[in-house]
Amino acid sequence: MLRRLLFGSSLRIIAVIIVGTVAVAALMLSLAPEPESQEPPPQIPFAxxxxxxxxxxxxPVFGSGTVRPSEEIDVAPQVGGKVVWVSPRFQSGGRVEAGQALFRIEEADYLYRAQEAEANVAASRVVFLQEQEQASIASAQYELYAERRGAGDPPSEASPLTLREPQLEAASAALSRDEARLEEAKLALSRTQVTAPFDGFVREESVDPGQIVNPGQPVGRLFASAAVEVVVPLSDADAALVPGLWGLEAGDGARDVTARVIAQYGEATYAWDGYVDRGESSVDAQTRTIDVIVRVPGPFEASQEAQSGAVGGAPPLLVGKFVDVEIEGLSPxxxxxxxxxxxxxxxxxxxxxxxxxxxxxxxxxxxxxxxxxxxxxxxxxxxxxxxxxxxxxxxxxxxxxxxxxxx
Structure with a gap:
């Protein structure tokens, strides 16, 4: 009984303490001063x-394009026959020089024709000399006949046949004909050897010894190594920045508008100097751009500048390579x-x-x-x-x- 009384008294004391604490806290909050209100600072954005x-x-006018040859031809013989020899350089990727023999056609038939033509010329020359001598004799005989007729008779003109003029003209024409046939035979004989027209590279070839070829039959393809071109499509706004574009004449060698062609090989970047050769006179129907032609002389020599380190030496500017181009534009x-x-x-x-x-x-x-x-x-x-x-x-x-x- 005593324990119950003590426990109830403890609960009442604890309740009194809690109520007093809450009352004191409420009193302190009510007596605290009000905080001063401030307007937020203005929000100024950061830029x-x-x-x-x-x-x-x-x-600078920037563009890009693909390298293409400035000159490219099909190799085809002008006479037909059996191929008896092909140069080791005349194969895909081979480098050739101007005047170098690419392959030869059997020349026996053409040699015989040349010899026959020489014999015909010799015979025609004899006939011509004979007619020339006979015409001279005929002219002298007619002059003697005219003197014997005397001064009283009216002079008469000799006919061309009497003076053998048509015969002499025919002999001369026959000689000229046979001489032309001889030159034609010699020309055909010289054409049994097919040569490169310029310094360049072999893009492709399809001829072997023993093969029969016909006149005009393509057996290979060459492109010149002296220069290459890059077709750079530009918008009309960019093309307007190229100085004197529409006054440039193709192939005149003017290098007033300079350009740089930049190519990536592996991890390295190389550059070649070039110039604007011309601008196309029409707008591309699909892209609505203007093609500006940049010419690069000496593309297969080492590049003039390496913009970053490379291993294995500087490469040439290869045909078919996609490159970046920087053209020197106007100077406002x-x-x-x-x-x-x-x-x-x-x-x-x-x-x-x-x-x-x-x-x-x-x-x-x-x-x-x-x-x-x-x-x-x-x-x-x-x-x-x-x-x-x-x-x-x-x-x-x-x-x-x-x-x-x-x-």
Whole structure:
């Protein structure tokens, strides 16, 4: 009984303590001072910026294309017969020189024809000399006959047959005919040996000793090694930056508009110097681009510049290689280079002035390179332009940049 009384008293004491603690806490909260209310700071967006560079010199025009031969021909004999010899160089990938024999056709038949033609010329020359002598005798006889007739009789003209003029003309014509046949036989004999018309490479061949070939039958293909061409499709805006494009004459050798052809081989990059030879006079119906032809002299020599280290020596500029091309374009007086990321839709640039104020500047785009754009407009060198961080901008808005709290 005593234990129950003690336990009840403990519970009452604990309850009193808890109620008192809650009452004291409520009193302290009610007496605490109210916190001062403050307006949230203004939200100024952060923008990434870069600097405008004042341009100088020529604006590069970038393009790409595939290397093709500047000259390429089919190899075909001009006379027929059996092939008796083929040069070891006349095979796919072989290098040949101008005037070098590629293969020979059996010449016996053509040699006999030349000898027969020589005999005919000799016989015709004898006939011509005989007729020439007889014509001289006939002329002398007629003059003697005219003197014997006396001065009183009217002179009469001798007929051409009397003076043997037609016979002499026929003999002369026969001699000329046989001489022409002799030259033709000699020419056919010389054509039994087929030679390379220029220095170049063999793209393909299909002839072997013992094979019978006919006149005009293609048996191989050669392309010149002196130069190659790269067809660079450009938009009309890029083509307009090529100086004097439409005044260039194909093959005139003018090298006023320089270009560089860049090719990748393995892990290394190589470059060759070239020039713009001409522009096509029509627009491609599918791509709506203009083909500009860049010519590269000496493509099979070592490249003039290696842009990165390589193993195994410098390669040639191979036909069929896909390459990048950089053409030296126009040189405007006032233009600027900006990061391509700074060029906004609608050809606008967002500049950042003092105190982080944004201005929207319209520009005219001259060229878009890999990471740069060349433009004209109301810009200045060193000016900050927004390259990221904003989805949209309005005239006069404020931004924060890495160089300051509001710029």
């Amino acid at each position: 990434q910026t870069a600097r405008v560079t004042a341009g100088s010199g020529a604006i 007086q006032d233009y600027f280079q900006i990061p391509r990321a700074a060029l906004q839709p609608g050809n606008e640039v967002w500049t950042v002035e003092n105190e982080g104020v944004v201005s929207i500047v319209p520009v005219q785009v001259l060229q878009r390179a890999n990471d740069e754009a060349f433009v004209t407009g109301a810009l200045r060198g060193g000016q900050a332009v927004i390259t990221g961080g904003l989805q949209f901008a309005t005239e006069g808005m404020r931004v924060q940049t890495a160089s300051g709290s509001s710029r």
